[in-house]
Amino acid sequence: MMSEPDVHQLIQKTRRYEFADGLRDLQLAVLLGLGGASAWLGFEPGWMAIVGNLAKTYGRWAAWVGLLPMVLVLLAVWGMLPLMNILRKRWLWRESGMVKPSRWAVPRRVNVLTAVIMVGGMGVSLGLRALGWADDAFVLRMIWAATGWGFGYTLFAMGRQLALPRYRWLGAIGGFISTVLLFLPLRFGQSSLAFGLLWCVLLVVSGVLALRHASSAAKKAQ
Amino acid sequence: MADEIKAITNLDRLVHEPARLAIMAVLSACESADFAYLTHATGLSKGNLSAQLSKLEDAGYVAIAKGFKGKYPNTVCSLTPAGRRAFESYQKQVQALAQYLKK
Numbered sequence: 001m002m003s004e005p006d007v008h009q010l011i012q013k014t015r016r017y018e019f020a021d022g023l024r025d026l027q028l029a030v031l032l033g034l035g036g037a038s039a040w041l042g043f044e045p046g047w048m049a050i051v052g053n054l055a056k057t058y059g060r061w062a063a064w065v066g067l068l069p070m071v072l073v074l075l076a077v078w079g080m081l082p083l084m085n086i087l088r089k090r091w092l093w094r095e096s097g098m099v100k101p102s103r104w105a106v107p108r109r110v111n112v113l114t115a116v117i118m119v120g121g122m123g124v125s126l127g128l129r130a131l132g133w134a135d136d137a138f139v140l141r142m143i144w145a146a147t148g149w150g151f152g153y154t155l156f157a158m159g160r161q162l163a164l165p166r167y168r169w170l171g172a173i174g175g176f177i178s179t180v181l182l183f184l185p186l187r188f189g190q191s192s193l194a195f196g197l198l199w200c201v202l203l204v205v206s207g208v209l210a211l212r213h214a215s216s217a218a219k220k221a222q
Numbered sequence: 223m224a225d226e227i228k229a230i231t232n233l234d235r236l237v238h239e240p241a242r243l244a245i246m247a248v249l250s251a252c253e254s255a256d257f258a259y260l261t262h263a264t265g266l267s268k269g270n271l272s273a274q275l276s277k278l279e280d281a282g283y284v285a286i287a288k289g290f291k292g293k294y295p296n297t298v299c300s301l302t303p304a305g306r307r308a309f310e311s312y313q314k315q316v317q318a319l320a321q322y323l324k325k
Contacts, residue, residue, distance in 0.1 A: 005244035005264070007313070013263060014251035089291075097259025098298075099252045 016162040018101040021092050022210025023084045025170075029203035031077045036196010038069035043189030092214050095221040110157040114150040121146025140188040141181060144195040148178020151199070170206050174199055236281050237312040241266055241274045246301065246309045249284065254300035275299060283308055 018024060041047050047066075054062040089098065104111070125142035128134035152175030159167030177198050181191055237246055244264040248255060255263075261271055278284035283305030287298045301309065 003240060005240055005247065007243065007247040010244055010247040010263060011251040014248050014255070017252075017259075093259075095258070096262045098256045099259050100254045101252055103253070 012161075012163055014099060015102070015105065016164060017099050019105070019158070019162060019164060019167070020210065021088070021214035022207035023087065023092075025203045025207030025210060027077060027080045027084065029200045029207060030080060031073065032196045032203065033200030034069075034073040034076055034196070036192050036194070036200070038073050039196070040189045040193035041069050042066065043187070043192070092218050095218065106154060106157050106161060110154060110161075113157075114154050117153055118146045118150040121149060137185075137187065138182070141184075141186060141191045143188075144191050145178045145182040148181070148195060148199070149175050152176075152178065166206050166210065170202055174202055177202075233315055234308055234312050236277065236283070237308055239274075241270060242278055243312075245271070245274055245278065245299075246283065246305065249299060249301045250306060250309050254287075254298050257297040257299070260299065278305065281305075 051063055051066040054065055093099075121142055122139075125134060125139045125146075129136070129139050152171040154171070155167045155174065156171030159165060159169075159171060178195065181194055181198070184191070184194070186194060237243055241264070244266070245260060248260060248263045257268075257271070260266070260275075261268060264271065266274070275284060275286060279286050282302055285300050285302050287300075289296050289298070
């Protein structure tokens with residue numbers, strides 16, 4: 001007969017399963033890295049001129065080419081899902097079994113607080129601008145800084161919820177770096193690129209470390 | 223006092239049994255899980271897991287989809303809305319009892 005199970009631990013273990021192998025980190029790294037790069041490209045005068053020339057030559061519809069980088073980012077992130085599934089089925093989860101995760105990884109209050117942090121950050125920057133203490137560039141940089149705080153908080157909360165210390169570190173470091181970006185003299189496009197690349201590097205490091213660990217665990221299980 | 227004793231006697235026996243409680247705890251934390259994951263997470267033997275899953279399926283708490291993964295059979299389990307409700311109400315009852323015992 002089985003002894004009384006630790007319900008909390010079983011729930012935590014199952015929720016953690018989706019994130020423990022690091023593949024989600026790598027997917028997010030692609031989203032943020034390519035997303036930041038495409039936002040930067042969208043505000044680059046050279047790219048804008050190319051799109052403008054295309055529209056002049058081939059008609060107004062050619063201006064849609066300007067959205068191509070964004071579409072490619074979404075395709076890359078979406079395309080990673082079947083790839084992750086194959087890696088898990090054939091390698092990482094082959095012995096330990098497959099799980100379809102819940103739609104929400106964190107409780108609703110974490111999502112609400114994340115939204116409050118992001119909107120609050122924007123509100124503060126607009127308030128500072130109204131008082132004449134900040135310029136338009138600061139307000140635009142705040143879009144990324146507040147996004148970084150919100151995302152960092154979500155990761156930190158996930159780290160606590162799922163007992164994954166690497167997410168706590170990731171959230172804290174990412175949130176701090178996002179704050180530094182706020183005070184650098186960057187234009188909006190440049191701050192998008194810096195934001196995307198910094199988060200991308202952090203997530204790749206975290207993902208690769210977790211993947212190495214998961215890979216050796218999978219090898220042992222075989 | 224009488225209410226708390228009532229709560230103990232009103233606990234859903236189907237969920238309260240340790241093996242089934244472990245299965246429902248795992249399934250409550252995801253949309254679905256296959257048989258291999260359930261054995262891995264709960265530590266139950268295949269035979270025991272299969273028997274407990276059948277009981278939960280008969281009660282309408284768990285939905286079981288049987289298929290094939292290549293040449294091998296693959297069983298995927300998930301909690302039904304009734305199963306999720308039963309697990310949540312069981313947890314609430316247990317928490318209330320624990321709080322009462324702390325007093």
